[in-house]
Amino acid sequence: KNEVEQSPQNLTAQEGEFITINCSYSVGISALHWLQQHPGGGIVSLFMLSSGKKKHGRLIATINIQEKHSSLHITASHPRDSAVYICAVSRGGADGLTFGKGTHLIIQP
Amino acid sequence: DAGITQSPRHKVTETGTPVTLRCHQTENHRYMYWYRQDPGHGLRLIHYSYGVKDTDKGEVSDGYSVSRSKTEDFLLTLESATSSQTSVYFCAIRGQADQPQHFGDGTRLSIL
Numbered sequence: 001k002n003e004v005e006q007s008p009q010n011l012t013a014q015e016g017e018f019i020t021i022n023c024s025y026s027v028g029i030s031a032l033h034w035l036q037q038h039p040g041g042g043i044v045s046l047f048m049l050s051s052g053k054k055k056h057g058r059l060i061a062t063i064n065i066q067e068k069h070s071s072l073h074i075t076a077s078h079p080r081d082s083a084v085y086i087c088a089v090s091r092g093g094a095d096g097l098t099f100g101k102g103t104h105l106i107i108q109p
Numbered sequence: 110d111a112g113i114t115q116s117p118r119h120k121v122t123e124t125g126t127p128v129t130l131r132c133h134q135t136e137n138h139r140y141m142y143w144y145r146q147d148p149g150h151g152l153r154l155i156h157y158s159y160g161v162k163d164t165d166k167g168e169v170s171d172g173y174s175v176s177r178s179k180t181e182d183f184l185l186t187l188e189s190a191t192s193s194q195t196s197v198y199f200c201a202i203r204g205q206a207d208q209p210q211h212f213g214d215g216t217r218l219s220i221l
Binding site for chain 2: 030031033035041042043044045048086088092093094095096097098099100101102
């Protein structure tokens with residue numbers, strides 16, 4: 001079983017819809033990360049959080065440490081939000097990230 | 110944007126040849142990472158460095174070696190490339206422990 005699981009794997013929605021992507025993890029973590037990767041593009045860090053909730057523009061990330069679960073929400077989705085969204089966890093110290101397999105999001109106009 | 114450059118951006122080579130990928134940063138960050146990204150597997154950690162000459166193995170380190178002789182450069186070497194090492198390779202850097210990682214643009218490596 002993967003240490004970081006994301007759902008759904010693929011999501012197609014209409015412009016303006018509210019989007020939710022889920023992430024569950026099975027190990028102890030120091031922080032959870034949400035990343036964005038556009039087709040053929042690089043990887044951008046959206047959020048790094050260890051508790052509660054963070055908001056940046058139309059994006060909101062929440063984490064429940066007790067349930068080992070995080071969600072990424074996109075409000076008023078737009079075609080430019082189409083990308084792969086990746087959940088990852090860090091365990092502290094120098095260790096690198098452990099990643100989920102990503103959620104491929106397509107927002108249709 | 111964080112100052113991180115990967116070179117080359119694309120490379121095609123043959124099985125059995127040595128390959129070195131370079132990650133260069135201008136941020137003076139302590140931590141540097143090499144990941145590979147493959148369909149069906151996502152991103153996986155190959156090696157990482159926590160200072161000059163200080164490196165350690167990640168999840169998929171077999172067949173790879175790294176070196177960091179100065180803060181700004183982290184080299185990934187495939188001593189004898191195999192087709193299973195065809196992948197997209199990303200370098201990442203991080204300053205302090207409570208900061209996110211910043212990724213390079215990736216190197217697309219094809220081994221024929």
